Amino acid sequence: MHNEDSPVYLRLRGAIAAGILRGEYRPGDQLPSVRAFAAEHGANPLTVAKAYQGFQDDGYVEVRRGIGMFVLPGAPERLRAAERETFRRVHWPRIVEAVELLDLNWDELLERV
Amino acid sequence: MHNEDSPVYLRLRGAIAAGILRGEYRPGDQLPSVRAFAAEHGANPLTVAKAYQGFQDDGYVEVRRGIGMFVLPGAPERLRAAERETFRRVHWPRIVEAVELLDLNWDELLERV
Amino acid sequence: MHNEDSPVYLRLRGAIAAGILRGEYRPGDQLPSVRAFAAEHGANPLTVAKAYQGFQDDGYVEVRRGIGMFVLPGAPERLRAAERETFRRVHWPRIVEAVELLDLNWDELLERV
Amino acid sequence: MHNEDSPVYLRLRGAIAAGILRGEYRPGDQLPSVRAFAAEHGANPLTVAKAYQGFQDDGYVEVRRGIGMFVLPGAPERLRAAERETFRRVHWPRIVEAVELLDLNWDELLERV
DNA sequence: GTGGTCTAGACCACT
DNA sequence: GTGGTCTAGACCACA
Numbered sequence A, B, C, D: 001m002h003n004e005d006s007p008v009y010l011r012l013r014g015a016i017a018a019g020i021l022r023g024e025y026r027p028g029d030q031l032p033s034v035r036a037f038a039a040e041h042g043a044n045p046l047t048v049a050k051a052y053q054g055f056q057d058d059g060y061v062e063v064r065r066g067i068g069m070f071v072l073p074g075a076p077e078r079l080r081a082a083e084r085e086t087f088r089r090v091h092w093p094r095i096v097e098a099v100e101l102l103d104l105n106w107d108e109l110l111e112r113v
Numbered sequence E: 001g002t003g004g005t006c007t008a009g010a011c012c013a014c015t
Numbered sequence F: 001g002t003g004g005t006c007t008a009g010a011c012c013a014c015a
Helices: A008-022 A034-041 A045-057 A075-101 A106-110 B008-021 B034-041 B045-057 B075-101 B106-111 C008-021 C034-041 C045-057 C075-101 C106-110 D008-021 D034-041 D045-057 D075-101 D106-111
Strands: A061-064 A068-071 B061-064 B068-071 C061-064 C068-071 D061-064 D068-071
Touching: A008 A034, A008 A045, A008 A075, A008 B075, A034 A045, A045 A061, A045 A068, A075 B075, B008 B034, B008 B045, B008 B075, B034 B045, B045 B061, B045 B068, C008 C034, C008 C045, C008 C075, C034 C045, C045 C061, C045 C068, C075 D075, D008 D034, D008 D045, D008 D075, D034 D045, D045 D061, D045 D068
Parallel strands: none
Antiparallel strands: A061 A068, B061 B068, C061 C068, D061 D068
């Protein structure tokens, strides 16, 4: 849910989250190194580290010192549950409000889905 | 589409836009004074002025110096068209993406609508 | 509990915590600005911001955008409780262990207290 | 004085020091081989070697090439004296400071000792 | 090689 | 003025 105006580190965080949710990074897997991820996304390593840090704080990944960052067991499930909760509680009500305010047609919006 | 973390001036802008779209402020109507609006929303008058300025720049309201700000003819229609366009082009694709990534159920989401 | 080898941002965090615990910064008070605190302690503003960020994440201070950071109600009490818990659970057992391993005398250690 | 967040090599060093102080490793005794110690503690042999190296640098053990590392005469006494000095000079003042800042009760803390 | 920390300096958004 | 973000570049601790 981050657009091009969002801070880079939040967009990176979103990219990592998507990777975990899609099963590209599974429990036990090592995440791309900070440097590799930074190079890949044209960002500063410190910015990537900031994104990674959030996942560590939330208990989705663990740091093995001098080795790398690894996805923890249960991370995909817990992450999906947390993001669903946020979407339903925070985003969806505002979406519904906007659609009704703009008098948009749900059927038309959902056509391409 | 703005939550409590959004910048104040964007939330204020959203509130004004909603007023115009809902017909509370009709063409020819005078918007609340900056001070009144600021007091009502617990915001800094300067921040309110910034929100108003945006509407003026976009041609939805005009300033009559020493009197106040007035909604221009056609503002509701043009505003609705612009916001719809933004929603469909910018917001909706990201919403669809998020729903699919989280494997959420459209029917369930739309139940409460 | 941070020595001169600890990361700067953790020592700064400790200094702020001590200020809150001592009542120098009370609920409602504004913390020193990032820049002022950085100048005072000879540190980089970003490092100070990192220390402040932790307090924000833990709900001890709130950010009023464009204004500053303010101590939240209950922060001193909650902070003291949390630090006590950490001391008792994490630090104290290791202290006891060390004293016994080194066969140090409690009475002598406590003489100057 | 090292918790689970401390660097591995410092925790290993602490484990060796504790062994010497407790009399498990006496002067003339051979320390476990790097590999054995690494396996026992689930650590990288390189990390163990680093911890051993520190003891060698401080003159508590000597290397007999091709044979192993041996505790030197006087090592327990000198080690105990050095650690006591560090504890009293570095750690204890910070402990006292923390207890007073947190307004903890010495009697209660010492109850379990 | 890995992540962690720090600086210097810059720009931005907000009030 | 405030905090937030980002970069470039550096050094360190660790395995």
